[in-house]
Amino acid sequence: MKQMFCVLLGLVLIIGFSACAPKQKKVVDPGSERIYRITVSDLFGRISSEFWTIAKLEKLGVKTVSSSYFDRAMKFDDAELRVVSLLKIISQFELKSGEDAILLNCFDDYQGIISISDALKYDLQLATKIELGFGSSKPGWLNPLLVVVPDGKEPPFEERFLTANIRELKFVRSSDYYGPLIKIAKVSKETIQGFEVYKNNCLFCHSLKERGGNKGARLLQVYELEKETGQKKLLSDFKSFHHKGNADKQDVEQFVTRDQLQRVMDFLLALKRSEEKKN
Structure with missing residues (x-):
């Protein structure tokens, strides 16, 4: 009887400790379930959409690459990026409206x-998985899908080649997208330069005239x-x-000089004056 009591007591203790023990969290790449x-x-x-998963994208062909462009901009060392060719994705669609x-x-x-x-020119890729080197800190916004410039390609060093956390690819005509802003930018040489920057x-x-994102201030x-x-x-x-040391790695200062920022203000001021005239 005493032996049976000890066995039962042991089982109770095991069950109790199991229930109280903290459960290990499963680490999931945000991109894998999106x-x-x-x-x-x-x-x-007429607009139509298709829905793709990481698995469907990777069926087009996947490889692991490094990107010195990405490492330089993000202040990382030896990041590894699992990527799919953006051109292969584009080839899956028939563009009929001059996109x-x-x-x-x-x-x-x-x-x-x-x-x-x-x-096409820079063989741009889309990363479906991002693996950083030991000790690197990943900001919350740095998730797939991510535009990647592969090694061996040297586009201008600009923010536009680092878009991350992508949820939708939408084919458009650039003339339609930029049209309302270009019209105003043509006021002077300085405002055209500011618009380009x-x-x-x-x-x-920082969106303008319903163009651009709304992550930052108006x-x-x-x-x-x-x-x-x-x-x-x-x-x-x-x-x-x-600035380059900000915690969220939003280092736009590396892409824009003081003179270029002045041209940006020239462009913004021209845009504001244009809107005031309409009112």
């Missing part, structure tokens, strides 16, 4: 855009750029939010 949308339009402008670019809508309200000619580095977070509403104090505040905030 559904991605690819959107096209027909000759009549020449891909709008990249992201889970965090960032909005990138890549021209199809750039995808803005569209390649800033529009993804600059025309926040800053009084017609005043010197407003321009100084924008310069100060830019350095605070986008």
Whole structure:
């Protein structure tokens, strides 16, 4: 009887400890469970979408690459990226309306855009998995799908080649997308230069005229750029939010010089004056 009691007591203790023991969390790559949308339009402008998973994308062919471009921008060493060719994805669709670019809508309200000619010229890839070196810290926004410049290709060093956290690829005509902004940018040489810098580095977070992402502030509403104090505040905030040491690795300062930022303000001021005239 005593022996049976000890056995029963042991079982109770084992069950009790099992119930109280902390459960190990399963580490899941966010990209592995997500559904991605690819959107096209027909000759009549009717829009349709297909839904893709990582598994479906990788059936097009997958490989592991390194990217010195990515490592340089993110201050990483020897990151490994599991990628699918963007050109192979493009080839799955018949573009009937003169689409020449891909709008990249992201889970965090960032909005990138890549021209199809750039995808071809630089052999751009989409990462379905990101593996960082030991000790590297990954910011929350750095998830698949991610635009990747493979080694051996050297596009301009700009924010637009680092779009991450992509949820949708949407084929568009770049003239339609940029049209409302280009019209205003043609006011002067300085504003054209400012527009080029803005569209390649800033529009993804700071939307203008319903173009671009909404991850960042509406600059025309926040800053009084017609005043010197407003321009100084924008310069100060830019350095605070986008310097190379910021914790979230949003280092836009590496892509934009002080002179280029001044041209950006020229462009924004022209845009603001244009809107004021309409009102």
